Amino acid sequence: xxxxxxxxxxxxxxxxxxxxxxxxxxxxxxxxxxxxxxxxxxxxxxxxxxxxxxxxxxxxxxxxxxxxxxxxxxxxxxxxxxxxxxxxxxxxxxxxxxxxxxxxxxxxxxxxxxxxxxxxxxxxxxxxxxxxxxxxxxxxxxxxxxxxxxxxxxxxxxxxxxxxxxxxxxxxxxxxxxxxxxxxxxxxxxxxxxxxxxxxxxxxxxxxxxxxxxxxxxxxxxxxxxxxxxxxxxxxxxxxxxxxxxxxxxxxxxxxxxxxxxxxxxxxxxxxxxxxxxxxxxxxxxxxxxxxxxxxxxxxxxxxxxxxxxxxxxxxxxxxxxxxxxxxxxxxxxxxxxxxxxxxxxxxxxxxxxxxxxxxxxxxxxxxxxxxxxxxxxxxxxxxxxxxxxxxxxxxxxxxxxxxxxxxxxxxxxxxxxxxxxxxxxxxxxxxxxxxxxxxxxxxxxxxxxxxxxxxxxxxxxxxxxxxxxxxxxxxxxxxxxxxxxxxxxxxxxxxxxxxxxxxxxxxxxxxxxxxxxxxxxxxxxxxxxxxxxxxxxxxxxxxxxxxxxxxxxxxxxxxxxxxxxx
Numbered sequence: 001x002x003x004x005x006x007x008x009x010x011x012x013x014x015x016x017x018x019x020x021x022x023x024x025x026x027x028x029x030x031x032x033x034x035x036x037x038x039x040x041x042x043x044x045x046x047x048x049x050x051x052x053x054x055x056x057x058x059x060x061x062x063x064x065x066x067x068x069x070x071x072x073x074x075x076x077x078x079x080x081x082x083x084x085x086x087x088x089x090x091x092x093x094x095x096x097x098x099x100x101x102x103x104x105x106x107x108x109x110x111x112x113x114x115x116x117x118x119x120x121x122x123x124x125x126x127x128x129x130x131x132x133x134x135x136x137x138x139x140x141x142x143x144x145x146x147x148x149x150x151x152x153x154x155x156x157x158x159x160x161x162x163x164x165x166x167x168x169x170x171x172x173x174x175x176x177x178x179x180x181x182x183x184x185x186x187x188x189x190x191x192x193x194x195x196x197x198x199x200x201x202x203x204x205x206x207x208x209x210x211x212x213x214x215x216x217x218x219x220x221x222x223x224x225x226x227x228x229x230x231x232x233x234x235x236x237x238x239x240x241x242x243x244x245x246x247x248x249x250x251x252x253x254x255x256x257x258x259x260x261x262x263x264x265x266x267x268x269x270x271x272x273x274x275x276x277x278x279x280x281x282x283x284x285x286x287x288x289x290x291x292x293x294x295x296x297x298x299x300x301x302x303x304x305x306x307x308x309x310x311x312x313x314x315x316x317x318x319x320x321x322x323x324x325x326x327x328x329x330x331x332x333x334x335x336x337x338x339x340x341x342x343x344x345x346x347x348x349x350x351x352x353x354x355x356x357x358x359x360x361x362x363x364x365x366x367x368x369x370x371x372x373x374x375x376x377x378x379x380x381x382x383x384x385x386x387x388x389x390x391x392x393x394x395x396x397x398x399x400x401x402x403x404x405x406x407x408x409x410x411x412x413x414x415x416x417x418x419x420x421x422x423x424x425x426x427x428x429x430x431x432x433x434x435x436x437x438x439x440x441x442x443x444x445x446x447x448x449x450x451x452x453x454x455x456x457x458x459x460x461x462x463x464x465x466x467x468x469x470x471x472x473x474x475x476x477x478x479x480x481x482x483x484x485x486x487x488x489x490x491x492x493x494x495x496x497x498x499x500x501x502x503x504x505x506x507x508x509x510x511x512x513x514x515x516x517x518x519x520x521x522x523x524x525x526x527x528x529x530x531x532x533x534x535x536x537x538x539x540x541x542x543x544x545x546x547x548x549x550x551x552x553x554x555x556x557x558x559x560x561x562x563x564x565x566x567x
Contacts, residue, residue, distance in 0.1 A: 208256045
């Protein structure tokens, strides 16, 4: 069946043969490198080299997007600043990726606070306050709270057994970063596979206090802290073969910096397919939470405030939706209060999708850092300090409110098993254009520390159906520093027999320009760029008529235009 679907897509211009060839060659290249073709094991490659670290940092720097920069507050001038307030829950936590099966724990993480201390320490007084949490629900215990049982490296020792009772030698031994586990075991296997597992580590909490622990599990799960059984979880008989996660909780008084032995044991029920557990923990807050007040006091004292906000690790994940667009854990209140205390406030966001910004008009600058990987802090600091000129562009539209999203009316109710994609052709920026809805930030938006001027677009007066067309334009850096601009090409079909979006992205080009430098950008559009799918004809068609070419710095910032006629 999959090959028939691919054949159908190929014959309907949904995919091109060179793309398939490229994908196949990548797979074959990996197979050849692994030695599987000649039944040999490939030599182990280098891991975490300086070259890898440099590449990770550069990739993060290229993606970081400057959303707002009133008064050119950024980049920060280290030679003139005397004090900066570093605030927010994501300042001292390196949030590097979302959640799901693709989670990979890196060999190290650099937090923004660490990087700024390294790059500004000694010259600028940096004062840090967390201000609030970045979560509403208790998170999985952070990876940096764990070391192996012997106290050497970070992580938890995991042992997997192919028997139901942890007997004998484990089938696999691994080092894993945090107490979270998910596995699917098909019930069609004969005989029913047996399974048990054990995780051991030293738990070291950062500060003294009472901690709330929660255990979510599907299966049988026991948790022992210093050999004291704090959770002994099993499922009701009727729920053992499905996946209703059970949550239990308890509280423990712990001392910061003191190691506690932790052991987690997991057992599978006969016939159970989905196995999972996650151990969560958070410091219980006192009745009077002083963190917000302390953050505001620091913001008042300093010349400038930088609030690092966003999502906690794994909050945005496959298999689940965010409940809303809001920042969790009181972060909006923190940003409001800090901006009132210091108008020179910069907000740096860790998120993979749009967030509401009720404080947008109150802050001077907003930086979208996404999930920057292990070099998080270094990449963000380089952009804030101007060592790197930001050049990222938004890959999605940021609406002012959730109700403006084209999928809002078709959002499934709780527990629904079917989703209707009712927006049809009008996905993303196409919908906002069609309905003339003003977004908070449009698709393709991203500022720079310099400025760019677009020259006249050159395009042939006519194009022949079935042939391509070349479009060129000049772009000039009119600012004082080197910068990169992503020129976006949109196409408008003036008259069509079927409804079409007001404009469609057909290409983009990233160009690096020195101050005063001018370059020509070139786009090659093939017949497919001017075609649309006609469900009545069951195929892609091109219709003669007038097309308009739009070149812009975003979908709403069009800088140059031209027209041609398709014959």
